[in-house]
Amino acid sequence: MSKNALVSFKGTKNINTEIQLTGSKSECNRALIISALSKKLVQVKNLSNAADTVTLDGILNKLGVESNELGEDSKLKTASSELVDVGPAGTAMRFLSAYLSAKNGNFLLTGTERMKQRPIGILAEALKTIGADISYAESEGFPPLNITGPFNQKTAEVKIKGDISSQYISALLMIAPTLPQGLTLEIEGELTSKPYVDMTLDMLAEVGIQHSWNGNTITIEPQPFEAGTLVVEPDWSAASYWYSIAALAEEAEIALPALKDKSLQGDSQIQKIMKIFGIATNKTETGISISNLGLSLDTNQVLDLKTCPDLAQTIVVIAAALGKNMSFTGLETLKIKETDRIAALQNELAKIGVTLTEDNLVYTLNTDELHFPEKVTINTYEDHRMAMAFAPLALLINEVEIEDMQVVEKSYPFFWEDLKKAGFEVSVK
Incomplete structure (x- = not known):
C-alpha cells in the first residue's frame, strides 16, 4: 500500500x-550499458542508488557478460x-531494446502497465532495419x-526521428561500435534533448569510441572499447529541486x-535558467553552492525547455508559485513520460488557482487567481x-x-531525508 508524505516548514x-546528491541516473544508465558492451573492460564508479539504475544494474548482472559477436550461427535455437x-x-526499456538485440539469447522485454503504453516503435523499427529480430508481443x-x-x-545506415526521444538515438549509438559494419545514423527533423546525445557520445569517447557528426x-565505425573507468557525476536533475527550494525560500545558501559547473548533463542548464528567478550559482572548492539573491529578472520571455525537458515540471x-505568467516551449x-506530465501539471496547479x-x-501560465490554501494534496501520477x-x-x-511518496525512489531515493536536513518536517501518512 502506498504511503503519503506530509511536508511542512516551520x-x-x-x-x-x-x-x-546521488549519482546521475542518466550517466549511470549509459555507463552500465557501455560497461556491459565492453565486456567489463569499462568500470563504473559512483553508481546511483536511484531505482531505475538499480533495476538496470540488476538486469545486466543477471544476464551476465558473454560474446556479443553477431551471426546467425550463434543464435539460440530454443x-x-x-x-x-x-x-x-523507461531509460532501461529503450537501452535494453538495442542491447538485447545484439546479445545472444531469446528475450521478452517488458515493464509496468504504464510502460506498455509508452511508444517504442520508432526504436524497434530502426533496429529491425539494421537487422534485429524484434516483434511486438501485445500491441x-x-x-x-x-x-x-x-x-x-x-545495413549500416538507418534513419530515425529526432523529435520524439533522444534515448532512441543514444540506444543505437551505444551498440554502434560493436556492429560489424558500424552505424551511420541520420536524424530526421529537429533533435530533441541534444545534450543527452552529446552526453552519450562524450561518454563513449572517454573509453575510446570515436564518431563523426556532420x-x-x-557515424560510428566498428571499433573496440578501451579499458577505463567512467566516474559518474552527481545528478543535476536532483539539484534542480534545491534550486526550487532556494527560489521559494526567503534566504538560502545551499552547498552541493x-x-x-561544466557538466555532461543537459540539466546543468538549471544554473542559467534560475538566474531569471534570482538564484546564483557559485563554484566552490568542493562543488557548487546556490544562493537566493532576492532579485528577479524579466520573466515575460518565452523559455525554451526543448533541450532539458526533465526540468520542466520544476x-x-x-x-x-512566484506568480510569474511565463510561457514555455519544448x-x-x-506527454509520453512516466505520465502525461502536461495534464498532470494542469490538474495540480489548478489546486493553487493557476x-x-x-x-x-x-x-502559458496564468497566475491571476494564485492562492495558497492551508493544505494542498498533490497527486503524483x-x-x-x-x-x-511540488514538495517545495x-x-x-x-x-x-x-x-x-515512494515514487521518488526512481531517481532520488533520499529526497525526503534530505528535505529534513534542510529544515523541512516530513511525516508519513
Whole structure:
C-alpha cells in the first residue's frame, strides 16, 4: 500500500545546508550499458542508488557478460524466452531494446502497465532495419518486445526521428561500435534533448569510441572499447529541486558537493535558467553552492525547455508559485513520460488557482487567481518528478501532502531525508 508524505516548514524560511546528491541516473544508465558492451573492460564508479539504475544494474548482472559477436550461427535455437522486466524504468526499456538485440539469447522485454503504453516503435523499427529480430508481443509499436539476438546486420545506415526521444538515438549509438559494419545514423527533423546525445557520445569517447557528426548524420565505425573507468557525476536533475527550494525560500545558501559547473548533463542548464528567478550559482572548492539573491529578472520571455525537458515540471511550478505568467516551449515530449506530465501539471496547479494552457505548442501560465490554501494534496501520477517539483511548496503552504511518496525512489531515493536536513518536517501518512 502506498504511503503519503506530509511536508511542512516551520519557523523562518532561511535555509542553510549541504546536500550530497546521488549519482546521475542518466550517466549511470549509459555507463552500465557501455560497461556491459565492453565486456567489463569499462568500470563504473559512483553508481546511483536511484531505482531505475538499480533495476538496470540488476538486469545486466543477471544476464551476465558473454560474446556479443553477431551471426546467425550463434543464435539460440530454443523457443523459450528469458523474461526481462524493467518495471517503470523507461531509460532501461529503450537501452535494453538495442542491447538485447545484439546479445545472444531469446528475450521478452517488458515493464509496468504504464510502460506498455509508452511508444517504442520508432526504436524497434530502426533496429529491425539494421537487422534485429524484434516483434511486438501485445500491441504494435509498444512493449513488451520479443527479441532474439544477436542479429545479422543488414545495413549500416538507418534513419530515425529526432523529435520524439533522444534515448532512441543514444540506444543505437551505444551498440554502434560493436556492429560489424558500424552505424551511420541520420536524424530526421529537429533533435530533441541534444545534450543527452552529446552526453552519450562524450561518454563513449572517454573509453575510446570515436564518431563523426556532420549535419544531421552521426557515424560510428566498428571499433573496440578501451579499458577505463567512467566516474559518474552527481545528478543535476536532483539539484534542480534545491534550486526550487532556494527560489521559494526567503534566504538560502545551499552547498552541493561534487557537482561541476561544466557538466555532461543537459540539466546543468538549471544554473542559467534560475538566474531569471534570482538564484546564483557559485563554484566552490568542493562543488557548487546556490544562493537566493532576492532579485528577479524579466520573466515575460518565452523559455525554451526543448533541450532539458526533465526540468520542466520544476521550473513551471516555481514560476507558478512566484506568480510569474511565463510561457514555455519544448514541452512536447512530456506527454509520453512516466505520465502525461502536461495534464498532470494542469490538474495540480489548478489546486493553487493557476492555469497552464497550450496554444500552438506554446504553454502559458496564468497566475491571476494564485492562492495558497492551508493544505494542498498533490497527486503524483506514479511520477517521481511530480512529487519533487511540488514538495517545495511547503515553504509557501502550511501543509503539502504528496501522494505515493515512494515514487521518488526512481531517481532520488533520499529526497525526503534530505528535505529534513534542510529544515523541512516530513511525516508519513
